Amino acid sequence: MGEPNQVRWVGIRPVEPEEDIPVKTDYSKASVKVYASDGSSVIPVSDRRLKHFAASASEVTLDPNTKYTVLNANGAGILVGIGHRSWNVAAGNAFFMCELDGYTFNSYIVKTDIAYANAYGINSVGIHELGASVMAVTEWDETNNRYYLFQYNDKIPFAESIYFYLWNRDSSNQATMWGYVHYHLYTSSRVISLKTKHSVSKYVSEIKRMIDKDYKKCDAVIWQIESNIDEFEQVKEKNIAKLHIVVDDDVFEKLKNKIINRLIKERMVCL
Structure with a gap:
């Protein structure tokens, strides 16, 4: 015999009777929206470039x-x-x-x-x-x-x-x-590249947080060594310390000079 009171079975097809119980869901009242994912997008990359x-x-x-x-x-x-x-x-x-x-x-x-x-x-x-x-x-x-x-x-x-x-x-x-x-x-788009007077490797996280906070979004901050051939001594390579700050077009066009001046003031880079 079927369940006489089917209120608590809303949304589940009963054995008896054979008809589905109609259920209407109002999605507009949901507080959290969940979207399906194929599981491949661990790192968010929308509107970004590799x-x-x-x-x-x-x-x-x-x-x-x-x-x-x-x-x-x-x-x-x-x-x-x-x-x-x-x-x-x-x-x-x-x-x-x-x-x-x-x-x-x-x-x-x-x-x-x-x-x-x-x-x-x-x-x-x-x-x-x-x-x-x-x-x-x-x-x-x-x-x-x-x-x-x-x-x-x-x-x-x-x-x-x-x-x-x-x-x-x-x-x-x-x-x-x-x-x-x-x-x-x-990254979003543009790179501000500067030479550094000394190693600022341990400050990259702080620099990124500072730019995020004071100058809008910053995708990445890189400190690295780049070896280039000296144009006057062709056989010798120089190791140049570089700081690269990756930002979107809007930040690059409007705030590039302010970011550079701030880093010079903080004695992080040299021109």
């Missing part, structure tokens, strides 16, 4: 057990590829460390450096397939401690920040290293 960026530090001299920051960016994007070169120390002591969204990943997870290649026996010149990524070793000389490799195609996303530094973990010998990072950022 821009290429690259950091590169060339021929950096590292004393025993010292580190050197190559890139520190506050923003959302995708890590595309890494290059690492090292001279004078054993492969197991040549690191190019990665931090994504504030978490440190050793090279065994992100596959960033010579230390990783050494640990997993990738110790010969050639192309080595590593699942979703490929590592190209162009130099591997254990006799003279000279190593050079590139790694591409992991396409690792990050939602808040990306940070890379070279690390000579040898406790006795000085090392010479080169580090390269290719990455994308989800």
Whole structure:
């Protein structure tokens, strides 16, 4: 026998009688709207562009057990590829460390450096397939401690920040290293690029918050090393510290000079 009082079964088809109970839903009274998602949009990218960026530090001299920051960016994007070169120390002591969204990943997870290649026996010149990524070793000389490799195609996303530094973990010998990072950022449009007098790597989050608060929206703030060939000394590369501030067209056109003057006042950049 069917349920005599069907009030508490509203919306559920009863066994008896066989007719559906009509139910009317007033969606206008709903306080929360829920939209379907395909699960692929972890990082919001509407009205944004995927821009290429690259950091590169060339021929950096590292004393025993010292580190050197190559890139520190506050923003959302995708890590595309890494290059690492090292001279004078054993492969197991040549690191190019990665931090994504504030978490440190050793090279065994992100596959960033010579230390990783050494640990997993990738110790010969050639192309080595590593699942979703490929590592190209162009130099591997254990006799003279000279190593050079590139790694591409992991396409690792990050939602808040990306940070890379070279690390000579040898406790006795000085090392010479080169580090390269290719990455994308989800950005609105324009980039304000400035040289910095000194490393402002540890201030990128504060700079982004300041611009968000005082000058409207800021998509990303990047501090990185960029090596350029000196036009007067063609064979020598210079490592230039750059601060890149990524904003939309409106902020760029109306507030660019105010942002630059504020950073000069705070002694963060130089013209």
